[in-house]
Amino acid sequence: MDDTWRWRYYTGENIFDTFWVQAFRYLARTKKLGSKNDFHSSQNVYALGEKISLSLKVTNQATARQLGEQIDVEIFDKDNKPVRREKLTRLEDEAESYGLSFTADTPGRYTARIGQMSTDQKGEELTYDVVVPQLELSQPQMDHGFLGQLVDTAGFSAGNTQGSQVVEFKDAKAKLASLIPSAAVKKVDPMNEPLWNVPLAMVLFVLLLTTEWVLRKVKGML
Numbered sequence: 001m002d003d004t005w006r007w008r009y010y011t012g013e014n015i016f017d018t019f020w021v022q023a024f025r026y027l028a029r030t031k032k033l034g035s036k037n038d039f040h041s042s043q044n045v046y047a048l049g050e051k052i053s054l055s056l057k058v059t060n061q062a063t064a065r066q067l068g069e070q071i072d073v074e075i076f077d078k079d080n081k082p083v084r085r086e087k088l089t090r091l092e093d094e095a096e097s098y099g100l101s102f103t104a105d106t107p108g109r110y111t112a113r114i115g116q117m118s119t120d121q122k123g124e125e126l127t128y129d130v131v132v133p134q135l136e137l138s139q140p141q142m143d144h145g146f147l148g149q150l151v152d153t154a155g156f157s158a159g160n161t162q163g164s165q166v167v168e169f170k171d172a173k174a175k176l177a178s179l180i181p182s183a184a185v186k187k188v189d190p191m192n193e194p195l196w197n198v199p200l201a202m203v204l205f206v207l208l209l210t211t212e213w214v215l216r217k218v219k220g221m222l
Contacts, residue, residue: 039114039124046104047133054112056088056098056124064096071098071114078109088114104130 007015038057046052054073058064071088083106088098113125147166167175215221 037124039112039126041112041126041128043128045129045131048104048107048130049133050104051101052104052128052130053101054086054088054099054126056114058096058098061096073100074113074115076111076113080111083110106130107132 004016004019007019037059038055040055042053042055056071058067067090069090073086073088074082075084075086077083084102086100086102088100091097091099107130109127109129111125111127114123116123144166151166165179167179
């Protein structure tokens with residue numbers, strides 16, 4: 001150590017400065033980073049139903065040795081209300097690395113927070129969004145191959161293998177009217193009319209009563 005100044009001979013300060021600058025950076029790296037652990041999400045925006053992946057890399061090795069196998073993570077919504085609690089689990093191959101995954105079940109903006117892990121390590125947080133997927137906008141162009149298979153399957157299932165075909169939008173007005181059979185059904189709706197409100201029925205009723213009265217009179221039954 002005491003003789004590194006001799007490196008200045010013939011080469012100047014280049015080798016001497018390079019060695020000591022790198023040495024100090026290596027020795028002071030964890031102290032310099034302080035609480036700036038690497039807490040991040042695999043992506044900033046998730047579709048509803050996707051797996052949310054969070055990971056933590058503890059930069060201070062002394063702090064990493066003091067931590068347990070799991071670290072609590074609390075999830076807050078946009079109104080800063082806690083909605084769920086998860087646990088980061090230490091990875092087997094890396095003692096300083098933790099990870100977790102869970103399903104995005106509700107759209108919105110969320111903040112994941114880790115509490116203070118030690119006296120010199122502040123808490124960590126990150127923000128991510130969960131959105132409703134719009135799969136119909138991912139490929140808005142017409143899929144002719146899939147439509148052809150769909151038409152063939154539908155025609156075969158219905159027993160119609162002759163007239164099934166794909167119609168372009170520009171030809172729809174001219175072709176659809178002749179290709180789609182009418183689904184109209186004739187239905188007879190009988191007309192119901194109450195008898196008490198029909199004059200003919202009233203006349204027949206009075207006629208029957210009169211006939212009965214006359215017959216009883218003739219037979220001496222009155």
